[in-house]
Amino acid sequence: FSGRTLDEDTLEELEEILIMSDMGVDVVEKILEELKDKYHNKITDQEDPLLILRDIMVSHLSTSPLILDTSNAPLVVLLVGVNGSGKTTTAAKLAKIYMNYGKDVVLAAADTFRAAAIEQLKEWGNRLNATVIAHQKGSDPAAVVFDAISHAKAKSKDVIIIDTAGRLHTKSNLMDELKKIKRVVQREIEGAPQEILLVLDGTTGQNGIIQAKAFKEAIDITGVAITKLDGTAKGGIAFAINHELNIPIKLVGLGEKEDDLQIFDPVKYCNALLGIEE
Amino acid sequence: MFESLQKKLSGVFKNLSGKGKLTEKNIKDAVREVKLALLEADVHYKVVKEFVEKVKEEALGEKVLESLTPDQEFIRIVRDSLIEIMGGNKNNKINISKNPAFIMLTGLQGSGKTTTAAKLANKYKKKGRNPLLVAADTYRPAAIDQLIQLGQDIGVPVFSGDKKDAVKITEDSKKYAQRNLHDIVIIDTAGRLHIDEIMMKELEEIKNILEPEEILMVVDAMVGQDAVNSAKEFNDKLDLTGFIITKLDGDSRGGVIISIQYITNKPVKLVGVGEKIDDLEEFYPERYVGRILGM
Ligand SMILES: Nc1nc2c(ncn2[C@@H]2O[C@H](COP(=O)(O)OP(=O)(O)OP(=O)(O)O)[C@@H](O)[C@H]2O)c(=O)[nH]1
Ligand SMILES: Nc1nc2c(ncn2[C@@H]2O[C@H](COP(=O)(O)OP(=O)(O)OP(=O)(O)O)[C@@H](O)[C@H]2O)c(=O)[nH]1
Ligand SMILES: [K+]
Ligand SMILES: [Mg+2]
Ligand SMILES: [Mg+2]
Numbered sequence: 001f002s003g004r005t006l007d008e009d010t011l012e013e014l015e016e017i018l019i020m021s022d023m024g025v026d027v028v029e030k031i032l033e034e035l036k037d038k039y040h041n042k043i044t045d046q047e048d049p050l051l052i053l054r055d056i057m058v059s060h061l062s063t064s065p066l067i068l069d070t071s072n073a074p075l076v077v078l079l080v081g082v083n084g085s086g087k088t089t090t091a092a093k094l095a096k097i098y099m100n101y102g103k104d105v106v107l108a109a110a111d112t113f114r115a116a117a118i119e120q121l122k123e124w125g126n127r128l129n130a131t132v133i134a135h136q137k138g139s140d141p142a143a144v145v146f147d148a149i150s151h152a153k154a155k156s157k158d159v160i161i162i163d164t165a166g167r168l169h170t171k172s173n174l175m176d177e178l179k180k181i182k183r184v185v186q187r188e189i190e191g192a193p194q195e196i197l198l199v200l201d202g203t204t205g206q207n208g209i210i211q212a213k214a215f216k217e218a219i220d221i222t223g224v225a226i227t228k229l230d231g232t233a234k235g236g237i238a239f240a241i242n243h244e245l246n247i248p249i250k251l252v253g254l255g256e257k258e259d260d261l262q263i264f265d266p267v268k269y270c271n272a273l274l275g276i277e278e
Numbered sequence: 279m280f281e282s283l284q285k286k287l288s289g290v291f292k293n294l295s296g297k298g299k300l301t302e303k304n305i306k307d308a309v310r311e312v313k314l315a316l317l318e319a320d321v322h323y324k325v326v327k328e329f330v331e332k333v334k335e336e337a338l339g340e341k342v343l344e345s346l347t348p349d350q351e352f353i354r355i356v357r358d359s360l361i362e363i364m365g366g367n368k369n370n371k372i373n374i375s376k377n378p379a380f381i382m383l384t385g386l387q388g389s390g391k392t393t394t395a396a397k398l399a400n401k402y403k404k405k406g407r408n409p410l411l412v413a414a415d416t417y418r419p420a421a422i423d424q425l426i427q428l429g430q431d432i433g434v435p436v437f438s439g440d441k442k443d444a445v446k447i448t449e450d451s452k453k454y455a456q457r458n459l460h461d462i463v464i465i466d467t468a469g470r471l472h473i474d475e476i477m478m479k480e481l482e483e484i485k486n487i488l489e490p491e492e493i494l495m496v497v498d499a500m501v502g503q504d505a506v507n508s509a510k511e512f513n514d515k516l517d518l519t520g521f522i523i524t525k526l527d528g529d530s531r532g533g534v535i536i537s538i539q540y541i542t543n544k545p546v547k548l549v550g551v552g553e554k555i556d557d558l559e560e561f562y563p564e565r566y567v568g569r570i571l572g573m
Contacts, residue, residue, distance in 0.1 A: 019323045022502035025314055083525060083553065084388030084498065114553070115392075115431070116424035123419035137427075166553075168528040201388065205320030205502025207530035228387060231471045233504035256387070256417070 001050035006039045010049055021236030021273050022205050027243050031056060054270045057239065061266040064223060064248040067194050068101055070158040074149070075103075076185050076192040077159065079225075080178060080215055081199035083166030086227035086253055088117065090199050091163040092124035093253070093261035094225075099128065103158040108148035109134035110141040110181060111165035121163050128258060131157075141165070141177060142184045149188045162193075169214030182219050195222050197250065200238060202228040208237035212245055227253030230260070234273045283315045283571045284353070291349040300343045308352055309334045312571075319531030319570045322506045325540045333359055357567050363540045364563035370520060370545040373491045374402075378410075378455045378463045380490035384481055384516065386508055387469030389498045390524035390550055392421065395466040396428035397550065397558040402462050403434055410460035412451040413438040414484065415468035425466055432555060435460075444468065448484045465490070472511035485516055492519045494547065497538065499523050500530040509538040518542065524550035527557065535566050 004010050011032065018028040035053050038044045046052045067075060077094065079087045088111070095105045107125055109132055111117035118134045125132035133148040145162055152160050164181065167174035185193045198221045200208055215221050226238045229252055238249050249264045271278055290307045291300070309330050316326045336342075336355050345351040361367050372381065381398065383391045392415070399409040411429050413436055415421035422438045429436035437454050439447035448465060455463045467484065470477035485493060495512045497505065512518060523535055526549050535546055546561045 016323055019317060020503045022320075022504070025317050082500065082528070084390060086388060114424075115427040116420040119420035119423045120418070127419075168525065170527075170529050201498070201500070203386065203498070203501045203504050203508075205500060205530070205533070206318055207320075207500045207528065208502075210529060228471075231386070231504065232473060232507045233502070237502065 002048040004049060006036065006049045011036075014049065014053060017274060018236065021234035022208070022240075023236035024206050024209065024240045027240045031060075050274060050276065054274055054276060057270045057273075058266045060243055061239070061270075062242060062246060062248055063264065063266060064250065066223070066250050066263060068098075070103055072191060073156070073158045074152040074189060074192070075159045075194050076149075076162065076189060077195040077197065078162045078164070078182065078185065078193040079197050079199055080164050080219070081166065082168050082201075082211055085166065085199045085201040086225075087111075087166065087199045088120050088124070088163050089256060090197075090225050090227060090251070090253060090261065091121065091161050092128060093258055094251070095124075095128055095130050095159075095161055096258045097261060098159045098161075099130065104156070105130050105159045105161060106148055106152050106155075106157045107132045108145050108160060108162040110144045110162050112137055112139050112141050112144065113165040117163075117165065124258075142180045145181050145184050146188065149185065169211045169218075175214070175218045178219050196220060197223050197225045198247070199225045199227060200241075202226050202235040202238075202253070203231065203233040204237050206237070209240055209244060212241045212247060216245060216247060221247050223248050223250035225251035225253065225261075229272070230254040235269075236273055239273070282573050283311060284573050286311045287349045287352060291352070300348050302338065304348070305334060305337050305342070305352075309337070312356055315571050316533060316536070319533035319572065320502045320505075320537075321533035321570070322503055322537040322541070325506070325537050329359065329363075329540075356571070360536060360567050360570065361563045363536055364566075365539065365545050367562060367564045369560045369562055370547050372547055373519070374462055376491055377461050379461065379492075380463050380465065380488040381492040381494065382465045382467065382484065382488060382490040383494055383496055383522075384467050384512060385469060385496040386471065386498070389469065389496045391469065391496045392424050392428070392466050393553065394496050394522055394524060394550055394558065395425065395464050396432060396434070397555055399429070399434040399462075399464050400432040400555050401558060403432060407462050408460050409434050409462040409464060410451070410455050410458070411436045412447065412463060412465040413441075414444040414447050414465050416442055416444050416447070417468040421468065428555075444480055445483045445487070448487050452488065472508040478511070478515050481516055494518065494520050494522050496522045496524060497534060499526045499532045499534060500528065501534050505534040506537050506541045510541055513542040513544060518544050520545045520547040522546070522548045522550065523561070527551045531570050531572065532566060533570055536570060
């Protein structure tokens with residue numbers, strides 16, 4: 001793009017890149033309007049339309065760091081999201097991040113519904129050498145959470161990471177179950193859960209906005225963890241969620257291994273989305 | 279959240295030139311509404327572009343321009359063209375003519391393969407067949423446990439061999455199935471990215487061993503624009519026999535249904551509509567047109 005002017009062809013190419021990133025037509029139109037305005041009124045020192053666009057996108061991303069402070073321990077991180085988005089894997093990877101900071105972590109297996117969800121988290125616990133609090137399949141997830149909290153208090157653990165069952169945001173009984181989990185946490189620890197992360201599959205299309213909205217309304221979301229960006233999907237829906245709902249992106253999943261989780265970096269994300277080599 | 283396409287179109291067609299005659303501008307505006315609806319539904323950008331060109335051409339023909347109910351006529355063209363992409367309004371059945379019949383499930387991570395494997399096995403068991411489930415995901419933690427638990431729930435045996443090497447498990451499952459007179463064998467494979475060459479190679483090896491009658495890609499209904507990249511790559515490598523779309527019990531528009539069939543020319547055969555074992559349905563294209571268009 002460098003050396004190019006912002007003519008109709010360039011605009012169409014940019015529109016194509018953005019729409020194919022899953023950003024959604026509405027957001028794309030708004031961003032391109034801003035680009036035209038900046039470009040034509042010379043409100044930028046940049047010459048390259050692609051880089052101007054990148055800078056606009058970065059300026060729109062409201063960030064907020066992952067909470068690492070555990071001085072008011074225990075810190076509670078609740079992971080929620082639709083089926084198969086990557087919650088359990090992200091719970092494990094996140095445990096690893098906190099452990100790297102020297103924190104003592106306990107994992108709560110609050111997905112008591114899906115076949116072998118408990119075994120999956122336990123296997124991760126083994127690999128990471130982290131305690132997993134679990135009950136029988138089919139038991140009350142809120143009771144698991146209560147136990148994990150008691151354990152954390154008794155053993156002076158720093159962080160409790162709660163893995164929940166996948167649920168479509170349209171199922172009100174399952175959304176109520178989440179509210180109950182949150183209530184138990186709030187009752188047992190003042191100011192908790194400090195993080196409620198929506199785990200979003202990076203391949204998700206426009207439904208992602210509706211998901212984020214529904215989870216936000218039900219239990220309030222403190223941030224998004226966007227997974228599976230190690231493929232060819234660009235995860236533009238996370239930008240749209242941030243832009244439209246003002247929910248910050250906090251984490252990026254880049255693989256299936258314990259170290260494949262990174263703290264969100266707006267410039268890196270926008271470069272990858274636009275295909276800008278670093 | 280979305281205003282229905284129907285409403286938008288009748289709005290477009292209401293502003294006629296007075297004499298009740300359509301103009302090219304009306305058609306262009308209508309085509310634009312269709313384009314937006316399809317993009318909003320996650321149909322792939324390039325598929326949408328080609329599709330609306332075709333619709334525009336057809337709509338500029340006499341029939342719409344002369345019609346007394348142009349919006350109806352216009353919607354009919356859109357509907358018919360979408361159904362045509364899906365191979366007409368017929369249901370494509372799963373082929374199970376061989377004995378044993380091998381059905382291989384593949385796809386990206388978390389799309390619903392393991393759950394769907396059990397749903398399928400349950401369907402055949404209920405029909406009086408003797409299915410076997412094969413756990414060939416040796417990567418994801420507790421993936422084999424997951425299939426074993428599901429197998430127990432429905433009373434279908436699960437073969438997991440040495441639990442280490444997916445290719446070896448597959449080889450051994452073939453002998454096991456023949457010895458135990460299983461007439462349908464459903465293989466659950468690990469989720470993988472289409473760009474992971476080693477993992478894609480593993481699927482090719484499994485395919486060569488089994489020569490399955492069905493090689494199905496399990497695809498999440500909520501996926502967006504990237505669906506065509508993964509579906510194309512899986513199809514290029516494996517020559518798929520079709521797709522199963524999962525998680526249609528949510529409120530996603532499911533534009534992926536159009537994109538992948540358009541790109542690969544392979545049919546959607548079944549759809550998943552819930553987490554429970556019976557939540558698997560046949561696919562009838564007509565049902566999904568309204569959903570995709572938001573009507
Ligand atoms: N490539 C890739 N795969 C991932 C990533 N995160 C998770 N996965 C894979 O996605 C699949 C689903 O992950 P899970 O962690 O089980 O997802 P979940 O949200 O807990 O699923 P449910 O509990 O069934 O709703 C697994 O195969 C993971 O290995 C990622 O960042 N990249
Ligand atoms: N709502 C809904 N959930 C589904 C459907 N099919 C599968 N799921 C859920 O999606 C999640 C992922 O399903 P799995 O069967 O574990 O997916 P997978 O493709 O085997 O995942 P990997 O082996 O990690 O690649 C689970 O929570 C399932 O219960 C469906 O049709 N509707
Ligand atoms: K998914
Ligand atoms: Mg899980
Ligand atoms: Mg699986």
